[in-house]
Amino acid sequence: MNKFPSAAHEVILKRIRDIPSLPDVVNKILAVISKPNTPASEIARLISYDPGLTSKVLRMVNSAAYGFQRQISSIQHGIMILGFNNVRGLVLSASIFKLFEDHAYPGGLNHTQFWEHSLGTAVAARLLAKSLRVPEADDVFSAAMLHDIGKVVLDVYFKEEYQAVLQTARKDEMLTHGARFYHLEEAGMGVTHTGIGGFLASKWKLPVNITEVIQYHHQPHEAEHCQGLVHLVALANELAVLQYEKQGIYQREHFTPALLEYFNLEDEDLQQFLELLKEDMHSAQELLNSISSPK
Numbered sequence: 001m002n003k004f005p006s007a008a009h010e011v012i013l014k015r016i017r018d019i020p021s022l023p024d025v026v027n028k029i030l031a032v033i034s035k036p037n038t039p040a041s042e043i044a045r046l047i048s049y050d051p052g053l054t055s056k057v058l059r060m061v062n063s064a065a066y067g068f069q070r071q072i073s074s075i076q077h078g079i080m081i082l083g084f085n086n087v088r089g090l091v092l093s094a095s096i097f098k099l100f101e102d103h104a105y106p107g108g109l110n111h112t113q114f115w116e117h118s119l120g121t122a123v124a125a126r127l128l129a130k131s132l133r134v135p136e137a138d139d140v141f142s143a144a145m146l147h148d149i150g151k152v153v154l155d156v157y158f159k160e161e162y163q164a165v166l167q168t169a170r171k172d173e174m175l176t177h178g179a180r181f182y183h184l185e186e187a188g189m190g191v192t193h194t195g196i197g198g199f200l201a202s203k204w205k206l207p208v209n210i211t212e213v214i215q216y217h218h219q220p221h222e223a224e225h226c227q228g229l230v231h232l233v234a235l236a237n238e239l240a241v242l243q244y245e246k247q248g249i250y251q252r253e254h255f256t257p258a259l260l261e262y263f264n265l266e267d268e269d270l271q272q273f274l275e276l277l278k279e280d281m282h283s284a285q286e287l288l289n290s291i292s293s294p295k
Contacts, residue, residue, distance in 0.1 A: 012191055015157050022204050025050050026095045033084050034207070043087065044076035056094050057087065089122070089142030092206075100152045107163050109155035117177060118145050120240035123280050125233050127273060132263050134228035136209045143213035144233045146206075148177070150197025150214065154185070161189050177241050179256075182218045194218055221258070235259045239270075243277050250274055 022030075029046045032038050047053050054075055061078040062071055072078050079087050097115065104111045125144035129137040154162045165188045166176070174180050185192045198215030206214075209226045213233045216223040220230040238255050250271050252260075260270075 012196075016153065016196070016199070019153065019157070019200060019203065020099055022095055023050075025053075026091055027205075029053075029091050030088060033088050038084075040076050040079045040084075043079050043084070044074075047079070047087075047091070048075055052098075053091060053094060056090060057082070060086075060090055085138050086141055088139065089145055092142055093118075093145045096146065096149060096152075100156060103152075103156045105159070107167070108159065109151060109162070109166065111152070114148065114151065117240055117244060118148055120244055120277075120281075121145070121147060121233065121236045124239040124243070124273070124277050125236035127276055127280065128232050128236055128239075131273075132232060134232050136226040136229040137232065139207060139209050140229065140232065143210045143229060144236055146197075146201075146210060147213050147217050147233055147237065148193060148197070149200060150193030150195070151176075153196045153200055154189070154191075154193055158189065158191075165189060175241060175245055177237060177245075179218060192218075220262075231259055231262045235263065239273060239277055242274060243281070 021027075025046060029043060032042055032046060047057060057075060057078050058072065061081050072081065082090070101111070122141045122144040125140045129140045134140075165185055168174075168188065169176055169181055169184060174184065182192055182194070194215055194217065198211060201211035201214045209229050212223045212226045213230050216230050217234045217237060220227060220234045223230040234256070238259070242250070242254050250267075252267055252270070255270065
């Protein structure tokens with residue numbers, strides 16, 4: 001799954017050998033969540049060991065996205081409201097955010113915009129999953145939130161090379177979330193954010209559906225196990241670009257024809273999805289704040 005160009009293979013592996021592992025408490029939480037019939041009390045017990053994660057779960061469940069009239073103060077109650085898959089997405093995203101939060105530098109990847117796009121894609125993917133019947137969609141929020149994580153790794157561990165790629169993209173007014181940028185990475189570095197991201201997902205032993213989204217969201221037809229989910233996140237990525245980068249103005253040519261054909265979508269379907277996504281933007285920002293807040 002994680003293939004690098006042979007000439008660059010050793011250099012790449014040497015460069016990224018020091019990528020940190022996920023914290024032990026995160027691994028324990030993920031392992032417990034993945035077990036069938038796990039009680040919410042057990043997940044709450046593990047999360048409560050980490051005050052930062054506890055705060056983030058409560059901030060998320062009390063955000064406007066969930067619309068409760070009274071404050072939820074119980075971590076166990078919060079987990080039951082959010083659902084295990086959303087908790088997994090929050091725990092993963094918040095932990096990974098923390099690993100790389102201090103590595104931004106002038107001229108490099110804009111981490112704020114990166115996470116805004118990631119969350120926009122996650123919100124769009126969750127929205128799409130309600131309408132498009134995709135059997136692997138349980139982890140859609142987590143997978144979409146992490147789909148571009150390889151970009152952060154390239155930005156941190158391939159600083160000079162990636163800065164050059166980003167400079168070229170800015171000079172050519174190229175969006176960093178589409179196929180053109182993906183091919184620019186490949187041409188300029190011999191490696192892409194999907195290849196690096198897939199390697200990282202394997203290192204962290206993330207679920208196969210999340211790993212395949214990270215690895216194949218620019219080539220969803222190549223996914224081996226979860227093509228439906230990968231196509232869905234690829235489409236959500238394009239919706240998020242349209243919302244954030246194109247002021248939410250609908251144009252069919254901004255979508256990849258193969259994705260629309262896969263889901264048999266017409267213009268009115270896409271326009272409806274875009275309108276719903278616009279309505280979710282305020283809650284999306286609150287969700288981002290719950291993930292990125294230091295406490």
